[in-house]
Amino acid sequence: MDEIAPLWGICSFDKIKSGLIECRAKSRLPENAKSVIVACFPYLLDKSEYKNLNISKYAVVTDYHEVALNRLNTACEKLKMLYPEHEFAAFADNSPVPEVRAACLAGLGVRGLNSLLITEKYGSFVFIGEIVTDLSLDCVDADEKSCIMCGKCKKSCPASAISEKGVDQSKCLSAITQKKGVLSAEEEKLMKECGCVWGCDICQDVCPMNKNAAITEIEEFLCAPAPHITSGCGLEGRAYEWRGRKVIERNISLHKNI
Numbered sequence: 001m002d003e004i005a006p007l008w009g010i011c012s013f014d015k016i017k018s019g020l021i022e023c024r025a026k027s028r029l030p031e032n033a034k035s036v037i038v039a040c041f042p043y044l045l046d047k048s049e050y051k052n053l054n055i056s057k058y059a060v061v062t063d064y065h066e067v068a069l070n071r072l073n074t075a076c077e078k079l080k081m082l083y084p085e086h087e088f089a090a091f092a093d094n095s096p097v098p099e100v101r102a103a104c105l106a107g108l109g110v111r112g113l114n115s116l117l118i119t120e121k122y123g124s125f126v127f128i129g130e131i132v133t134d135l136s137l138d139c140v141d142a143d144e145k146s147c148i149m150c151g152k153c154k155k156s157c158p159a160s161a162i163s164e165k166g167v168d169q170s171k172c173l174s175a176i177t178q179k180k181g182v183l184s185a186e187e188e189k190l191m192k193e194c195g196c197v198w199g200c201d202i203c204q205d206v207c208p209m210n211k212n213a214a215i216t217e218i219e220e221f222l223c224a225p226a227p228h229i230t231s232g233c234g235l236e237g238r239a240y241e242w243r244g245r246k247v248i249e250r251n252i253s254l255h256k257n258i
């Protein structure tokens with residue numbers, strides 16, 4: 001697994017079973033799932049790669065769904081050769097697994113007030129992916145811990161989406177940038193003020209636990225950064241491709257009118 005991801009751990013499926021997310025991918029879960037191998041894929045780049053940044057840092061690198069799934073599927077193939085009678089299914093993001101929770105249980109970090117996993121080495125700038133298997137593995141099953149609760153993310157969120165109850169998805173600016181159709185005047189104003197065409201990093205950028213976050217060593221992320229998107233630019237292989245051109249062009253046009 002060390003070749004697949006620089007940070008990984010294992011939690012038992014039983015611990016997350018009650019919080020599974022309803023989605024199409026749920027049908028791929030192995031019957032009798034017992035363990036979840038959770039992997040973190042750090043994505044922070046050197047500051048010099050963020051010149052003229054107009055999208056969230058997670059979207060600057062090659063689409064993480066592809067990168068994480070390629071790597072995790074390679075691991076699944078190897079595991080299947082070692083344990084042919086067992087099932088291994090890889091997921092990343094589009095997953096029934098509540099990934100932040102699973103990562104905390106696997107001992108990979110703590111849950112931030114901003115609801116994100118914060119790791120010691122890479123801060124919260126990691127993607128999460130996992131392999132669910134019916135093989136019984138030694139599980140960490142750590143106690144879920146919270147961040148230092150300084151409240152900076154809550155205070156800095158321009159949409160007041162963060163509270164002790166969690167993140168209000170209907171308010172979160174990252175979700176607004178993904179919305180289809182016509183935005184409300186309030187939503188447009190927020191987007192214009194923040195100047196981000198896709199996603200939002202404010203709650204991560206102000207987090208003191210991210211101060212010394214290490215840069216990624218993942219080749220696929222280092223090789224083709226695209227920090228700035230413009231009208232008509234290619235969407236292929238990027239994390240925002242799934243949302244389609246209409247939404248991206250609408251967001252870009254909002255920033256032209258500032």
Ligand code: B12
Nearest residue numbers: 019056093098099101116117127128144167174175199200
């Ligand atoms: C829906 C979703 C969103 C929504 C809603 C986010 C939200 N916070 O609710 C929107 C579109 C807004 C969003 C935005 C972002 N997202 Co998102 N998102 C998801 C997705 C697909 C599902 C999350 C979910 O609904 N989980 C269900 C809930 C119930 O799970 P949970 O929060 O763990 O639930 C438990 C908690 O409620 C827990 N609990 C809550 N508080 C506490 C506190 C304590 C102390 C304890 C013990 C327990 C606890 O009890 C529940 C029971 O299980 C996940 C992928 C996945 N499959 O998990 C990615 C994911 C969380 N997103 C990710 C990312 C990168 C982002 C953005 C940073 C992208 C960006 N830059 O714009 C932003 C961050 C915004 C933010 N601060 O949350 C990453 C996070 C990586 C990390 N380091 O944590 C994930 C894991 C995707 C991935 N594979 O990497 N996202």
